[in-house]
Amino acid sequence: MDYDYFSVEAILAENQKIQCTFKHAIPGMGHLGGGSERDIAVLSKMQIPIWLAYTIIYSDWAEFNIPQPFSSRVRNALRADACSVRLSNLVGAGGSWYGFGKTIMDILSDEQANEMSQMLTKAFRERLVDVIDQAQHFAALGQANAGGTSGNAAQSFREGLDTTERELFSLAQESAKQIKRWYEDSDRAKH
């Protein structure tokens, strides 16, 4: 989730679309919304990818609404129980909810951005322990019976991880596996 120029994740996070409401009529640009109209009319709404929306919003041609993955409905759900929200459903397959959130945060005004930052941080912190716990649990199980009898809540939590958390999951799993392997193999065999 770094914002390196070459980071593929950053490019993917900028590919998410947000809804913009145009304040001005812009002739000849109707294709942006994917429709068949030639011009953009005043107050028309369009889904614009973030990398394009930056310019449009900063130039004050349009304003945007907080996208659905960060709506108050999701916020309330996160406040109730962060671990039961399926972040991956909110941003689509391979999407990064935190990355998207960070991008939105950067174009918001101070007050809203702080609120957003608090929500993201809190959600991440609350889910983190569970992510790591499950990763270690799976590393301990080994290949044979992974995905077996681990309970529905745990499984749906795992399916609900967004890309950022998935990365962490695999890091933790890999490291737990390495340690386990080291503990299990004996020096005697080497000599």
Place this chain on the structure above:
Amino acid sequence: MALPQSLRVSVTPPELELVASQQLVEIVPLISMEKTAFISGAYGPLRPPNKAKVPLWMAVNLKLKKKCHIIAPPWLNADYLQDRLTEETSQPAFSKLPFRFTEIAKVILDVASDDLESPDKIRSLLKDLREARQAKSREGLKTLDHSELSLPNLCSMEINEIRPYFVQSMSIFTQLVRNPAPDPLREA
């Protein structure tokens, strides 16, 4: 980079074991040997039945050829570890153990368990210690934030285990947190 992901984030447990093998242990040699120069230094002379200090790798090598007995370091016995375990389970902080105790204990238990008193007891104590300490580092995860983390007395193997995901989590926090320096006016 050509290295696989798992090798990019930190060193591997066998590498740590190699590093720990440089530490000196006491042995009772069963053969005599003149002082011999190695790349890491000169060790010896070995004169049975006098004790000698050699690096762990050399002790292991001699032990496997049945040419010495390894004397366990002062912390590697059931009583000491039992005390540490009591401390570990009764206090919130990590108990103080040698920095590379996991590696050294494993190597000695693997090759020289016959030189130790009650090796099985030691094994199970080490396992309990590991679990108690793991539970604590998990608690540390709950209080993680973007700027700092202090887990004193964590040993090298444990640091290595948690490093990849602690570092990654902290860098994510850095991305998500705004205004890293809290605004005093807003706090008031």
